Amino acid sequence: xxxxxxxxxxxxxxxxxxxxxxxxxxxxxxxxxxxxxxxxxxxxxxxxxxxxxxxxxxxxxxxxxxxxxxxxxxxxxxxxxxxxxxxxxxxxxxxxxxxxxxxxxxxxxxxxxxxxx
Numbered sequence: 001x002x003x004x005x006x007x008x009x010x011x012x013x014x015x016x017x018x019x020x021x022x023x024x025x026x027x028x029x030x031x032x033x034x035x036x037x038x039x040x041x042x043x044x045x046x047x048x049x050x051x052x053x054x055x056x057x058x059x060x061x062x063x064x065x066x067x068x069x070x071x072x073x074x075x076x077x078x079x080x081x082x083x084x085x086x087x088x089x090x091x092x093x094x095x096x097x098x099x100x101x102x103x104x105x106x107x108x109x110x111x112x113x114x115x116x117x
Contacts, residue, residue, distance in 0.1 A: 010037060018049050028059040035069060047073060067096055081105040 005013060022029060031050055035043040050073060054060045064070050070077055071094060078088045079102035087102040 010042075012042070018046050022049055022053055026053075026058065028061065029053050030061045030063070032063040033065065034062070035064075035066065067099060070099070071096070079103055 018034070029050065031046075034046050034050065038046065047069070050060055050062065054075070060073075062070065062073055071091070074094075075091055076088060077091070077094050077099065078085050079099055080086065081103060082105060086105060086107050087098075089098065089102075
């Protein structure tokens, strides 16, 4: 028997939406806060689907305030401050501290300038 979507838990609704929206036709996936409010199982499901899409050669744009999620899933990380990109890091370059500074608008140039004073 089919269960109406509105009767599913929030996590199962999110999993259904991800499975429905990630199609073979899509070349780019935009995921904005994809795991916010989900339990551990649903979070893992969503993250695995995003990694699968990346592994299939699709572009995945992850927009998230969850630094753990960003560090776990991203190949490159662009940090916005004041509506502008203030830094782009590879996963290998990125640290929580470095991302935090960029989130506060402190670029590497400004950090070097303040450190020299």
